Amino acid sequence: MELTRAAAQRPLVTFYDDAVGERLEFSRRTFDNWVAKTSNLLVEGLDVRPGGTVVLDLPAHWQTAVLLFAAWNTGQRVVIGPREELGSAADEGIWATDTPGNAPDWADEVLGLSLDAFGAPLPDAPAWVTDYAVEVRSYGDRFTGHSPASSSEQVLSVSNTTLSRAQIDRETQEFLEEHELTTEDRTLTVVEYTTSTALVAGLLAPLRAGGSVILCRNLDDDLIRRRIETEHVTATAGLEAPYAPVRRLL
Template identity: 45%
Template sequence: MNTTDHTPADLLRSALAADAARPLVTFYDDATGERVELSVATLANWVAKTANLLRDELSAEPGDRLALLLPAHWQTAVWLLACSATGVVAEPDPGPDAISAADLVVSGPDTLEAARACSGERVALSLRPLGARFHRPPDGFTDYAVEVPGQGDHFTPYSPVDPDAPALVVGGEELTGAQITERARADAAVRGLGPGSRLLSVLPYDTWEGLSAGLFAPLAAGGSVVLCRNSHGPAASALAERRKSERVTHTAD
């Protein structure tokens, strides 16, 4: 990636310029049998639409705090990168105090009650295959799948995002966009990732290790991630074959 990339959003822009067609995120949910593969261009389009939704529909501004109540999922990766593009501070797996203090909250179907503690804008994701909408939208929430398709396919911030401003809170630690990028590059080097690497991760997104392996390090290295959810227990037996079929070069478990 370009050495002038200072935020995760910068890394995505460089990946788009380098090879828009290559796979970036391949997602499996072993509880549902879902498989989704997103190229750099497809993921970037989702990120742009989500960033436009954040800024134009939800009135989010740089420095606003977003409580992210989502599992390791391809749509969570989209929200993390959209926050980076807009300067919004994302906090995955926040506690009750952080949810109530947040300016807005993004929730999956299993965390809606906890998300109601946020007095700001609330967005809900069904996490159904192919990003489908809820059968019945939850009261008090914007249904992401209903609102995001109509957003613009390109996003340009009104002013450049400050790479030294807070961007992510994980494990009680606040990181800037520059720190995320620096750590991601360092993690990629430790793991031996490079262009073309395929890292399979079964780690949740509630720690830096999980976020790095499941998104940031492969992105920083010019590689890709095979992100697996619900792959423990009986489903773990499928991972060996998946490593072959997905041409996995590295594993994080």
């Protein structure tokens, strides 16, 4: 599944967490390296095979986006959405979470993420949890282990709906055409990935267009206008109020 057509050195994903004053920026090349390292971790470290399942019990975050693309890279079906629905959408596979204590007994492996800006390990992680921040560093920056999913393969389950690659590609392309997203667009998003529409608007469509996304967690309302100006935002997803001349995608 194609990630983006953006130039290698252009900003691709910018991440803010206003609760801790965090800002991180990734070019396509840097983001692709993270996806490759995570893909290698899944295959070499957690022994995933095409046709498996990766559950993302995570908030919208740059590491969640990396895991999504890495899972698709390795031929996995990704289960994502409201946390209360995750357990009913899968009964085996890798469970990736920032709250390992909530992982179900059936998970083949539990991948724990601290979501720390400086890559700190999980505090007091149980021995049976694979610590993402610790383990991913040792894996290679290139991944060549799996061919892309076929158009009929089921690649996403969200809000109790399962979609094939062709369906996701079609929904993404229709969204691009409706909103006329281009390589020049920078989309500020606060949406959680609880529906396919939110995932498309807040991540997949802007990146497929060759543009970029600004993922904002714990967004401080007092900073919105300034952030729109400093990040040259052209579109938003998830903000309730309109901000002229910025287009509202969702």
